[in-house]
Amino acid sequence: MKNHESMKRNITRRSRRRTAYRFPDDYLPFLVSRASFVILRDFHSLLRPARMRIPEWRVLGTLSAGDGYTVGALARATLFKQPTLSKLLDRLETRGLVRRIAGGQDLRHSMVEITPRGRRRIVPMVAGARRREKSILRDYPARDVKAFKRLLKAFIAGFESKAG
Numbered sequence: 235m236k237n238h239e240s241m242k243r244n245i246t247r248r249s250r251r252r253t254a255y256r257f258p259d260d261y262l263p264f265l266v267s268r269a270s271f272v273i274l275r276d277f278h279s280l281l282r283p284a285r286m287r288i289p290e291w292r293v294l295g296t297l298s299a300g301d302g303y304t305v306g307a308l309a310r311a312t313l314f315k316q317p318t319l320s321k322l323l324d325r326l327e328t329r330g331l332v333r334r335i336a337g338g339q340d341l342r343h344s345m346v347e348i349t350p351r352g353r354r355r356i357v358p359m360v361a362g363a364r365r366r367e368k369s370i371l372r373d374y375p376a377r378d379v380k381a382f383k384r385l386l387k388a389f390i391a392g393f394e395s396k397a398g
Contacts, residue, residue: 266386273370280362286355289314289322294331294356295363297348304337308346310394331355 258264281291292312297303303311309319323346326332331352337343348356371379 277366294352298356302345302347
């Protein structure tokens with residue numbers, strides 16, 4: 235809580251000192267990107283000992299909830315372009331970490347599921363990610379974190395629906 239209050243005071247002080255408007259300081263896409271960068275900067279170092287790369291983390295982490303995804307939905311969820319994801323899925327399938335279940339003629343409608351081997355690989359990483367999240371958010375009230383996550387999800391849903 236102390237860090238949270240200190241940050242608020244520092245932000246207020248800096249805001250008063252600034253007389254000129256600086257574009258990125260109040261631009262939502264920049265702020266979200268910056269927050270992501272700061273949060274993930276040292277999280278990625280947790281992947282190194284497991285010899286897990288970020289793309290593998292994004293796919294297996296997304297699939298770890300247990301529900302299968304179509305290739306198209308998985309591409310949207312993991313922020314990959316479909317051709318990139320398809321190549322990654324080929325490699326993960328070869329390693330026995332995921333499986334694709336045919337969905338007709340169009341491969342984009344194939345279902346992708348995590349295998350037991352993939353689950354064993356990702357479960358410790360998800361647990362580490364949750365511990366890391368808890369650690370970096372410990373100075374913020376739980377209700378604020380919950381409200382912030384809810385707002386981000388609403389923004390994402392709204393922006394995605396407008397993007398078509």
